[in-house]
Amino acid sequence: MEQKHTISVLVNDQPGVLTRVANLMGQRGFNIDSITVGQSEEKGLSRMIIVTSGDEATVEQIVKQFHKLIDVLKVQQLSSGPMVARELALIKVEATASTRAELNLIIDPFRASVVDVGPTSIVVQVTGDTQKIDALIELLTPYGIKELSRTGVTAISRSASLVKA
Structure with missing residues (x-):
């Protein structure tokens, strides 16, 4: 498989x-x-x-x-x-005065943040696993994604857990 x-x-x-x-x-x-x-x-x-x-x-x-x-x-x-894996994405989304509040409601649950604001767009920064970033992109797509940049996955093995005897 x-x-x-x-x-x-x-x-x-x-x-x-x-x-x-x-x-x-x-x-x-x-x-x-x-x-x-x-x-x-x-x-x-x-x-x-x-x-x-x-x-x-x-x-x-x-x-x-x-x-x-x-x-x-x-x-x-x-x-x-067991591993910890994260990715970072910067997403430039079309944003008007009337859609900015709505966009903030979408990005907040993803713990994403607006890192740039322009007259017709905002840039959203999000970190997390690939599925989380994919989900946010899917929700932002109807607003018009102007540009998207992703880092790719970075990962590290988890620390060994202590086992009680």
Whole structure:
């Protein structure tokens, strides 16, 4: 059964590493649904969070292929255990004086905020899981989304919980 998988790849912070990872995925026919890259907790290393779709065999193959890349230090399949995943979106929505109050009523339950106001539009910032952002976009679409920018998913494994004996 095909499902979404979130993979963390710890790499040397070197030019061309992102290209090699993306090329590996493309050459093997694996689609990247989302990819984010940023500094890690260790100087000189970056962490890539890749979201892809496929069955268990597919994701195992991806992980094996990543291990073969020279600048890859660690690969972790985050979605195989408890994880925290978030995404950020900026959404520019058409807004008139008569629709602004209505738009605020829509964005409030999502804990989103208006970060820019113009004469004919507002920019809404929202963070959360992909489904939450998708839901807000769906509700704002009838008002006219002028522009949309999403970061892609970033994720981390949950802290181990303490088990009482």
